[in-house]
Amino acid sequence: MLKNLHCKELSLNIETPQVMGILNVTPDSFSDGGNFSQIDAALKQVDQMISYGAAIIDIGGESTRPGAKDVTEQDELDRVIPILKAIKERFNVVVSVDTSKAAVMSEAINCGAGMINDVRALQNEGCLQAVAQHQNVAICLMHMQGLPRTMQHDPQYDNLIVDISTFFQQRISDCKKAGIDASRLILDPGFGFGKSLEQNYRLLAHMAKFKSLDLPILAGLSRKSMIGKLLNREVDERLAGSLATAIIAVQQGAKIIRVHDVKETVDALKILQAIEKNK
Numbered sequence: 262m263l264k265n266l267h268c269k270e271l272s273l274n275i276e277t278p279q280v281m282g283i284l285n286v287t288p289d290s291f292s293d294g295g296n297f298s299q300i301d302a303a304l305k306q307v308d309q310m311i312s313y314g315a316a317i318i319d320i321g322g323e324s325t326r327p328g329a330k331d332v333t334e335q336d337e338l339d340r341v342i343p344i345l346k347a348i349k350e351r352f353n354v355v356v357s358v359d360t361s362k363a364a365v366m367s368e369a370i371n372c373g374a375g376m377i378n379d380v381r382a383l384q385n386e387g388c389l390q391a392v393a394q395h396q397n398v399a400i401c402l403m404h405m406q407g408l409p410r411t412m413q414h415d416p417q418y419d420n421l422i423v424d425i426s427t428f429f430q431q432r433i434s435d436c437k438k439a440g441i442d443a444s445r446l447i448l449d450p451g452f453g454f455g456k457s458l459e460q461n462y463r464l465l466a467h468m469a470k471f472k473s474l475d476l477p478i479l480a481g482l483s484r485k486s487m488i489g490k491l492l493n494r495e496v497d498e499r500l501a502g503s504l505a506t507a508i509i510a511v512q513q514g515a516k517i518i519r520v521h522d523v524k525e526t527v528d529a530l531k532i533l534q535a536i537e538k539n540k
């Protein structure tokens with residue numbers, strides 16, 4: 262497997278697990294095109310995440326929570342692009358843009374995004390073509406069954422791991438046909454995206470099976486309802502559960518962990534690395 266992932270002018274060493282910090286761009290935060298005080302607050306959060314050890318900052322203008330409403334292309338551009346430009350002007354960090362819209366992908370890449378994080382795995386119209394034109398940008402292909410509005414209504418699989426692997430193989434093949442080199446791809450099994458509580462934990466237990474696809478794996482578990490439901494914890498009480506799942510995900514082979522709590526996750530992963538080094 263690759264040791265370095267090219268993200269535009271920056272390169273990510275994924276021999277050791279890297280942390281992707283989630284920047285909270287709530288629906289209203291940047292809806293006015295990004296006024297100064299809102300951008301300033303976001304930049305402070307970015308500065309902090311980088312100082313704690315985040316290698317990637319993930320920003321997105323569409324909520325993908327179960328039941329979330331659709332967002333227009335213009336709204337997404339207005340939310341994401343001003344903050345993306347402001348980050349790239351000030352920080353030497355990989356910025357990932359979480360979007361499923363071809364126009365947002367193209368604009369984000371032109372404005373400095375080094376990674377596209379698509380929960381719909383480039384299946385929307387024009388997305389394969391949009392990213393194929395930029396050979397040095399990394400792409401995260403996430404698995405989702407159904408769509409955010411309805412995906413948690415009784416998800417069904419013949420065989421969870423085999424079905425997700427088959428989906429990945431199909432998307433990798435479609436990417437190659439569109440001229441996207443496999444060395445640019447990251448795979449994400451999509452915790453919470455069309456999976457029941459039991460399916461999410463089965464996925465976490467068997468994630469190492471995706472290693473056979475020979476591409477880096479990204480896992481996003483931070484504060485998710487699979488933690489809240491199991492522990493009976495509200496969103497702001499899920500740190501311990503999030504750290505436990507981050508550690509297990511890395512033990513199962515994940516190379517990038519997408520989190521809200523960068524400082525605590527980096528610390529937890531350092532403990533794991535010390536164990537690995539001293540085995």
Ligand code: 9MG
Binds near residue numbers: 359452
């Ligand atoms: C945007 N987003 C929300 N959850 C996510 C997850 O688990 N993975 C990725 N790649 N993106 C996510």
